[in-house]
Amino acid sequence: MPQTKRAKITAVGHFLPESRLTNHDLEQMVDTNDEWIRTRTGIEERRILKDKDKATAYMGIRAAEEALEQRGIDADEIDVIITGTVTPDYLFPASACLIQKAIGASNAYAFDLSAACSGFLFSLTTGANMIESGRAKKVLIIGADKMSSILDFTDRSTCILFGDGAGAVLLEASDDETGIVDYVHHTDGDTNNTLYQPAGGSLNPATIETVKEKKHYVRQDGRTVFKKATVGMADVSMEIMKRNDLSAEDIDWLVPHQANKRIIDATANRVGLPSKKVMLNIQKYGNTTSGTIPLCLYDWQDQLNKGDNLILASFGGGYTWGAIYLKWGIE
Ligand code: UT7
Secondary structure, three states: OOOOOOEEEEEEEEEOOOOEEEHHHHHOOOOOOHHHHHHHHOOOEEEOOOOOOOOHHHHHHHHHHHHHHHHOOOHHHOOEEEEEOOOOOOOOOOHHHHHHHHHOOOOOEEEEEOOHHHHHHHHHHHHHHHHHHOOOOOEEEEEEEEHHHHOOOOOHHHHOOEOEEEEEEEEEEOOOOOEEEEEEEEEOOOOOOOEEOOOOOOOOOOOHHHHHOOOOOOEEOHHHHHHHHHHHHHHHHHHHHHHOOOOHHHOOEEEEOOOOHHHHHHHHHHHOOOHHHEOOOHHHHOEOHHHHHHHHHHHHHHHOOOOOEEEEEEEEOOOEEEEEEEEOOOO
16 A cells, blocks of 8 residues: 655745734724733734725735745646635635635635634645545645624724734645644534624524624623633643654644634643744734634744644634644745
């Protein structure tokens, strides 16, 4: 039996809107303050896509184009495009289809994957399985969310948390031991609706009432989600390390979903990693949902060496959570 080839990341791209919304700006909008936001979340500012005619697909297109340019390949070489998002331009067609057309990926099929803050991780492993099976040679994985489109900027408990942004990675078969080694994913259906957007789906289609009652915005029971996220992200990181016989010394980088610095610190402590090995950019971008992990990879790519051991970890709405163990494959 030929050895199955691992899927490895061979390029990274990103897009961040230029417009910054700082904690001080938010002080003018809701009853909050910079000190509270920084100490409770670690966030100092976030990016907002202000153009009315641009949304998630636009950010995904820009991130995808950058990844393709970095790799030096044409879009028509792409076999599949998967976009992790909870803020697609439309309920359908998928934003991935809009991205496919715009970048000229004429040979690719494309679809969105909805797993909230785990959208990028779940998309990455879906794409990796396609590469490992040999059915696809080049898969583009995009994590993109225009969270500002579903935020109530009069609700201080949610509007301070999120930002807009996108990241993209290219997956190809690896010729060596680098690439995605293992993953663990979990789901525990949140029937209590502790983190959700009440209306706009088939249960509560848009009506004048749903708009008046602000049901098209994110709602979150922050304290409940915080507790679950703290336990979930730490547990799943330990789980993947244990089953791959990895100790803290073996890990070069923890790449955590950026929802709250306190959740990230708790995960790093549990795993036993010093902060210098933990990617953290929440202060600049807030929680960009599917964008956080590829944006970390983009920001840190110059510091990554081929063969570095990375643990990617996330927890989000659904509930969905998971971890990926990969050996960095770019020189
Ligand atoms: O990525 C998807 C997964 N999501 C998450 O992982 C988010 C998880 N949750 C969290 O990160 C945190 O729960 C929050 C940052 C959302 C909230 O922090 P917290 O420490 O859990 O605060 P809290 O909700 O317990 O609220 C504490 C107090 C409350 O006042 P009282 O009732 O103690 O008087 C809130 O009303 O802080 C108040 N508060 C605020 N004060 C100033 C809530 N939001 C704000 C605000 N500014 N923006």
